[in-house]
Amino acid sequence: MSHKGRSATRLAYYDSPAIVRSRSATPLTPEMSKILPYVSDKTISRHLGYAGRSMDLGHAKNYFNPARNTIYSRYTPNDWGLSNQMNYSLSDKERSFGERLRADAWRAMKETDARTRNRQNDVTKKLGERVYDIAFWKSELNMEINSLATEIDNLKEYRRTCEKALGDTANPLHIAEECLMHREKRQGIDLVNDDVEKCLVREVDVIKKCQVKMKRVLDKASVQLKMNRAAQHALEIDAKDKHHAQNLDDRIQQYRNGSAGTGYYPGIESIDNTITIPESWARYTQENIARSQKERASSERLRGEIDSILRQCANDMWNMFNTVNNAFNARIRETTDARNKLQAHLQRTMAEIFDMEKNIELLRKAIQDKEAPMKVSQSRLDERTRRINVELCNDPVMRSLQREVSEIRESVRILKERLKASELSLARLMKTKATLEHDISVKENSLRIDSQYCMGMRKGFPMDPKVGPIFQMPTC
Numbered sequence: 001m002s003h004k005g006r007s008a009t010r011l012a013y014y015d016s017p018a019i020v021r022s023r024s025a026t027p028l029t030p031e032m033s034k035i036l037p038y039v040s041d042k043t044i045s046r047h048l049g050y051a052g053r054s055m056d057l058g059h060a061k062n063y064f065n066p067a068r069n070t071i072y073s074r075y076t077p078n079d080w081g082l083s084n085q086m087n088y089s090l091s092d093k094e095r096s097f098g099e100r101l102r103a104d105a106w107r108a109m110k111e112t113d114a115r116t117r118n119r120q121n122d123v124t125k126k127l128g129e130r131v132y133d134i135a136f137w138k139s140e141l142n143m144e145i146n147s148l149a150t151e152i153d154n155l156k157e158y159r160r161t162c163e164k165a166l167g168d169t170a171n172p173l174h175i176a177e178e179c180l181m182h183r184e185k186r187q188g189i190d191l192v193n194d195d196v197e198k199c200l201v202r203e204v205d206v207i208k209k210c211q212v213k214m215k216r217v218l219d220k221a222s223v224q225l226k227m228n229r230a231a232q233h234a235l236e237i238d239a240k241d242k243h244h245a246q247n248l249d250d251r252i253q254q255y256r257n258g259s260a261g262t263g264y265y266p267g268i269e270s271i272d273n274t275i276t277i278p279e280s281w282a283r284y285t286q287e288n289i290a291r292s293q294k295e296r297a298s299s300e301r302l303r304g305e306i307d308s309i310l311r312q313c314a315n316d317m318w319n320m321f322n323t324v325n326n327a328f329n330a331r332i333r334e335t336t337d338a339r340n341k342l343q344a345h346l347q348r349t350m351a352e353i354f355d356m357e358k359n360i361e362l363l364r365k366a367i368q369d370k371e372a373p374m375k376v377s378q379s380r381l382d383e384r385t386r387r388i389n390v391e392l393c394n395d396p397v398m399r400s401l402q403r404e405v406s407e408i409r410e411s412v413r414i415l416k417e418r419l420k421a422s423e424l425s426l427a428r429l430m431k432t433k434a435t436l437e438h439d440i441s442v443k444e445n446s447l448r449i450d451s452q453y454c455m456g457m458r459k460g461f462p463m464d465p466k467v468g469p470i471f472q473m474p475t476c
Contacts, residue, residue, distance in 0.1 A: 041093045061399055120257075124253060127249050127252065130249050131253060137242060137282070137285045138246060140289060141235050141242065142239060144235055145232065147292075148228060148292050148295070148296055148445050150299065151228065151296045151299050152232065152299075155221060155228065155299050155304060156225065158221065158306045158307070159221040159225070162217060162306050165214060165310055167208060169207055169214070172203075172207055172260060175457050175458060176324070176379045177204060178457060179200050179324075179453075179457070180204070181202050182453045183197060183449060185445070185449055186446050187445055187446075188438070189442065190443065195331065196327045196328055198323070199324040199327045200324055202320060203323075206317060206320045207317060210309075210316060212390060213309050213312075214309065214313065217302070221302060221316050224298060227295050227298070228299055231288075231291050231295045231324075234291065234292075235288055236263055325458055328455055328458070331450060339447065343440060346436040349432050349433050349436060352429055353426060356422055360426060363419040367416060370408055370411055370412045377401055377408060381398075381405065
């Protein structure tokens with residue numbers, strides 16, 4: 001590029017601010033010939049006029065030159081002397097003005113240099129302060145990110161524990177429902193709504209309520225995890241932006257006048273792409289941190305609620321489990337005692353049946369034994385009816401024989417009544433025996449259901465011990 005072209009570029013840079021950004025190796029200055037006024041009239045009249053005199057003074061007069069036979073314009077000696085004096089005065093004046101201008105320029109250079117240096121130092125200091133502020137907030141963000149990440153991991157672990165506990169409640173619920181179904185197989189009078197059945201119904205209700213509570217806190221935990229992740233994402237974006245800004249400001253803080261990579265960007269000072277001010281910038285990070293702290297506090301409260309619900313459910317289920325087992329044991333004892341008493345009554349009934357059968361045999365033999373005396377008595381009466389004439393006397397023998405027959409008949413009647421009563425009693429005893437045997441079988445069936453089927457499933461607390469310590473033992 002020629003000198004004239006570079007001069008034009010310099011003048012264009014300083015005269016009109018360009019919007020298009022470009023780079024230049026060196027600053028350009030305007031051409032001096034285009035700054036100073038151009039003097040086209042270099043005659044004495046111009047100098048006289050410049051000195052404040054009238055432009056009419058010093059006009060040349062016309063003179064005839066015989067040597068050349070022409071007319072020339074000629075000045076007078078006074079004009080010549082006056083022109084010299086004016087030139088001397090102009091030179092002194094311009095030199096004085098130049099000296100003052102150089103002094104002003106030197107003073108301006110010193111002032112602008114000091115102002116530029118101070119401004120650069122001030123900007124460098126403010127960049128350092130800005131880097132410190134960014135580093136402070138970035139450290140606060142990183143601390144909050146770490147705390148929130150730890151809280152997210154803790155909440156995930158609590159949710160996993162709660163999910164495992166919810167899954168493990170299916171086994172106790174299944175056992176309680178199986179016990180109720182087995183107890184439906186009881187027979188006869190043993191189909192009672194006893195304490196065991198009432199406790200089993202309450203146990204099923206307690207387990208289902210615990211499941212509802214666990215599902216509710218699991219839903220809350222899922223929502224809280226989403227809120228925590230959203231807050232964590234906002235913190236990470238903010239920390240990433242601050243890391244980028246810190247690196248950028250820290251790098252440009254190291255820029256000096258002799259640093260490489262610096263250059264001209266015309267019109268850059270008129271471009272403002274900022275979207276925040278220091279107050280809103282700090283408030284944005286504070287709001288992100290406050291949001292994270294709020295979510296962490298909510299997450300901690302939720303973890304406490306999960307822990308409380310798990311412990312409460314473990315206590316309720318454990319207490320209900322023991323209550324049902326105690327009711328089963330009491331019912332088994334009652335049923336066993338009733339069965340033993342029934343068996344004792346059955347043995348006594350069977351002994352009574354044996355005795356009653358012997359009694360019936362004796363009664364039948366006694367009735368049979370009355371046949372011979374009856375035959376003798378009636379035969380005697382029959383023979384005495386064959387007496388003749390006056391011998392047909394109603395003597396004491398006749399009356400005795402009649403009384404004997406009556407007594408034998410009465411004895412047979414009494415014995416038959418006793419026999420009938422004994423047979424009826426034997427029939428009732430046999431029915432009682434059957435009833436006792438049936439009741440004993442019912443009790444045996446109930447005992448088998450309660451002691452073998454139900455209590456066989458309820459030997460230990462039906463909860464996986466790997467869920468946590470709160471499910472390994474009752475909590476107070």
